[in-house]
Amino acid sequence: MNMQGLHYDLDSLFPSEPDFYEEEELCLKDYEYMKRMYPKEVRLIASVLEEYLDRFEYEGSPMYAQYPDAVTIYRIASEIYRKLSLEGSEKELMQLKNMIQIMVCQEMYVRRRRHDRFCRKFNTGCNTFQSMR
Numbered sequence: 497m498n499m500q501g502l503h504y505d506l507d508s509l510f511p512s513e514p515d516f517y518e519e520e521e522l523c524l525k526d527y528e529y530m531k532r533m534y535p536k537e538v539r540l541i542a543s544v545l546e547e548y549l550d551r552f553e554y555e556g557s558p559m560y561a562q563y564p565d566a567v568t569i570y571r572i573a574s575e576i577y578r579k580l581s582l583e584g585s586e587k588e589l590m591q592l593k594n595m596i597q598i599m600v601c602q603e604m605y606v607r608r609r610r611h612d613r614f615c616r617k618f619n620t621g622c623n624t625f626q627s628m629r
Contacts, residue, residue: 545576545599559604573597
């Protein structure tokens, strides 16, 4: 029996979904590109913030709580603010502290989405905020 003439189009039988790692890499590159457009001082704050939040990348972290509380976000922003030891008028420093708090929320959002996509993609049963949907 000659099987040479028998061809199956496996791509049509099993349509492929976008590769998780490629999609994640594209999103990350876009996010990093946009952050490079931050003013120099804000890029410094962002790097300190990212390094600080890296310590919260574990299962059960308050960052992955279904509803992160405002006290945790405020505490993280305050600790980053203290690490930077910035100078300026009281009004400028308060605005800066508010901006840091916004940056904490935004960075946590990005990390929570990435974590959620990973959990859904690999069905790892991560104990996260998936029930919010």
